[in-house]
Amino acid sequence: MRRIMRNTGMIAVLLMLMIQACTNNKTNVKNEQINQKEEERYTFDLSDKVTREKVTFTNRYGITLTGDLYLPKERGDEKLAVLAISGPYGAVKEQASGLYANTMASRGFAVVAFDPSYTGESGGEPRNVASPDIFTEDLSAAIDFLGTQPFVDRTKVGIIGICGFGGFALNATAVDKRVKAVAVASMYDMSRVTAKGYFDSMTPEQRTQLLEQLSAQRWTDAENGKPGYGQGGLPEPEQLTGKEPEFVQGYVNYYKTKRGFHPRSINSNGSWTITTPVSFMNMPIMTYIKEITPRPILIIAGEKAHSRYFSEDAYAAANEPKELMIIPGAVHTDLYDGGDNNYIPFDKLESFFKTNLK
Numbered sequence: 001m002r003r004i005m006r007n008t009g010m011i012a013v014l015l016m017l018m019i020q021a022c023t024n025n026k027t028n029v030k031n032e033q034i035n036q037k038e039e040e041r042y043t044f045d046l047s048d049k050v051t052r053e054k055v056t057f058t059n060r061y062g063i064t065l066t067g068d069l070y071l072p073k074e075r076g077d078e079k080l081a082v083l084a085i086s087g088p089y090g091a092v093k094e095q096a097s098g099l100y101a102n103t104m105a106s107r108g109f110a111v112v113a114f115d116p117s118y119t120g121e122s123g124g125e126p127r128n129v130a131s132p133d134i135f136t137e138d139l140s141a142a143i144d145f146l147g148t149q150p151f152v153d154r155t156k157v158g159i160i161g162i163c164g165f166g167g168f169a170l171n172a173t174a175v176d177k178r179v180k181a182v183a184v185a186s187m188y189d190m191s192r193v194t195a196k197g198y199f200d201s202m203t204p205e206q207r208t209q210l211l212e213q214l215s216a217q218r219w220t221d222a223e224n225g226k227p228g229y230g231q232g233g234l235p236e237p238e239q240l241t242g243k244e245p246e247f248v249q250g251y252v253n254y255y256k257t258k259r260g261f262h263p264r265s266i267n268s269n270g271s272w273t274i275t276t277p278v279s280f281m282n283m284p285i286m287t288y289i290k291e292i293t294p295r296p297i298l299i300i301a302g303e304k305a306h307s308r309y310f311s312e313d314a315y316a317a318a319n320e321p322k323e324l325m326i327i328p329g330a331v332h333t334d335l336y337d338g339g340d341n342n343y344i345p346f347d348k349l350e351s352f353f354k355t356n357l358k
Helices: 008-021 027-032 096-106 132-147 164-175 190-196 204-224 246-255 308-317 346-356
Strands: 050-058 064-072 080-086 110-114 152-162 181-185 297-302 322-327
Touching (some): 064 132, 132 164, 164 297, 297 308, 297 346, 308 322
Parallel strands (some): 080 152, 152 181, 297 322
Antiparallel strands (some): 050 064, 064 110
């Protein structure tokens, strides 16, 4: 996989897939085919041990976020430990983050899974803009919300970040000392991959060319009075030839099929603004990972995941206490919903947080 990634032509294609769209930009046609019932569909079944309630809360920038609060039905009088969960990058709460929240609530936690700013049902204009600062803030805002509920223990706060929100979760934990433990799954460092390419293989010339393109797009957006949105991206399932990289097939299989499709998900049915990469080019979110210590970090990655190196490098950069858990046989998207082999180590997540949120 590393040899394939270092091909400069492939790098350019993959950056376009991951940064500017991760979708086939046919939103109008697809949206016309989706009714209200489909828009409210979750990609998993609600546990019979859990209640789910839609909630809203406001971040430090005044953006109203929409989430789902998951609570165990049987919780007694004891105040609950809490978890804030988001991700993957470009996904919505009805997908992987909701599945994690549903499962962790069934194991005794109060959990909120939410749509980040500018996406899904959350507020913010223009739509489908990403910001490493604001997405980090969104996680802290979720903790603000959880900490004001009468049934929670403010001293027992954790975060789970999936995919791109793994990087934001580590960044949020470094800066927000209320967080006592953090776990990430299939982690992406969106700043690093945007600014340097996969495996840091973007040349200075390629970086300059990308920045020139983004800068020119700003003139276009200014003249039009609105942002431009990405074109192209992941093919539809029927367009796959079988020759695509495994992880492209994995993204299609998750986001473009009933397994994980949701109409509000950017990765399923939309695209980022073309200038979204600007936010990440000079904003390395892992700069202060060492400041998470002495709070524990659990990093989970698939053995066969194309993104595994982000997890390994984050683990190497962090101070103790830390743990890297490699899931045998798993690819990147297997940690979104468990894949065919229930790859998500929920027992480990439960023991990690129950041990460290005391």
